[in-house]
Amino acid sequence: MAASVVDATIAELVVAAQAGNHAAFTTLYARFHRAVHAVALARVGAADAADVVQDVFARAWTRLGSVREPAAFAGWLMTMARHRAIDRARARGGGDAPAQEVAVAPAPTAEAAAALRAIRALPEAYRETLLMRLVEGLSGPEIAERTGLTPESVRVNLHRGMKLLRDRLAPPATKGGTP
Amino acid sequence: MSGDYLWDRSGADPEVARLEGLLGGLAHDAPLAPLPPRRDRRRALIVGAGVVVVAAAVAIAVWATRGPRAPAPDGCGAGAAGFAFTSRGGPARCGGVATAGGVLPVGVALETPPDVTAEVTVADIGALTLAGGSELTLAATGADQHRLRLAHGRLSARVTAPPRLFVVDTPAATAIDLGCAYDLAVLTDGRTQLTVTSGVVELAAGARLAHVTRGHTVTTVAGRGPGTPVAVGASPAFAALVARVDGGDASALAPLVAAAGAGDTLTLWNLLANGAAAERPAILARLDALFPRPEWLLADDLVAGKPDAIAGLRDVLTSGVWLAPDAPPSPPSPDANPGVWR
Incomplete structure (x- = not known):
């Protein structure tokens, strides 16, 4: 274990949290809550997404003992986040484009709401990655660490997703005009 | 211009920066809410042991005072260790005894009549539905x-767990969960059919593996190894x-290779991984x-069948599958990444 939770690796934090160390779990939260939020925001509105984050971490705390391989924590947490967000979306009527989006605080501008809708309309492979990058402010390497994906896969997702997003956000007159 | 702002904020990309400014206000910033108490397993064990002792004493007393009767369920009662289950539409048979629910212990078979289904809790990692006319045995839990072992019939599983924790054997193959939901059937002719509805499943038999991702199905004949996954929406031809x-x-x-389209890349990858070098x-x-292959995946390495290169190509083709939700596969977007899903 590192000298403090601040310096610890994710695997070290997971092992410590499994043993009941709250500080370690709080540090895991600090590292992962934005990625979990992005996963939720890909499927539900912002208000629900915030609830999903807390729900996921409460469940993670009580079920952390089932993680046998600490290095698999990121994938385990993201899978749980996806399931909880999907459950929440289904409870809201199954919609994939949350209607309450514009009612959250801070209220996004019309342009921001349009950008968010455009991201949500992207293929699934790109949605979460772009939300982690553009909404949560995570860098590509940080996304790879938070999701368990390889950096190469994240880079592919970011660039292909961003290309599609640029095309969709471009004014009609310029669409298809770029090589 | 040097740098890759989208990747690591090096260099500049005004449009990405503008989107960050637009959307950054939605970033999550709340602190961790108070955590629920964890179950104290030692205390639960002590309490549980006490309950078991009392229940056993009561059971012995009842048994000693009763006359001859039909045998009790063989270890499928609520006090047994194993997977809890409940039947729907009528009683199932656990260990050969009809019951509406209980606990399926290790080594015991759960059988469903044709018009009865059973919901089975898979430890604390998920659940499965056993269709009518099926037989499922819990081989091990730890x-x-x-x-589990599916002798015949069909099950639908949904699991949230680290990869390879949940495994189902059939007469023809072994389904190894990599984080997913799937339908698994043992057909009347003995073939095994796997359809993945979320995430990824590895289907293994002997030395042969099939990597089956969401929206794909694969049929395996006993003794031949896993077949090649095909997109659920692929044409019959x-x-x-x-x-x-x-x-x-x-x-x-x-003709298969020539007919393969954008939604068939995973089929091609499995053929590449399992095929002969000449193919x-x-x-x-x-x-x-x-599919535009990244430069760092060298054709020579792939043709030579180097495991790292083959796995790297799979990761690129399926990038996002680890992120993919367990919603049913959706129709392709016209501009969707052709290498991902049909």
């Missing part, structure tokens, strides 16, 4: 693995070509035509 190749008809490979150039050429 910290390292939960293993394409699926028939795959079946011919799986059946050993080498002449079907060329790989043509398969890779078709894949390259359908």
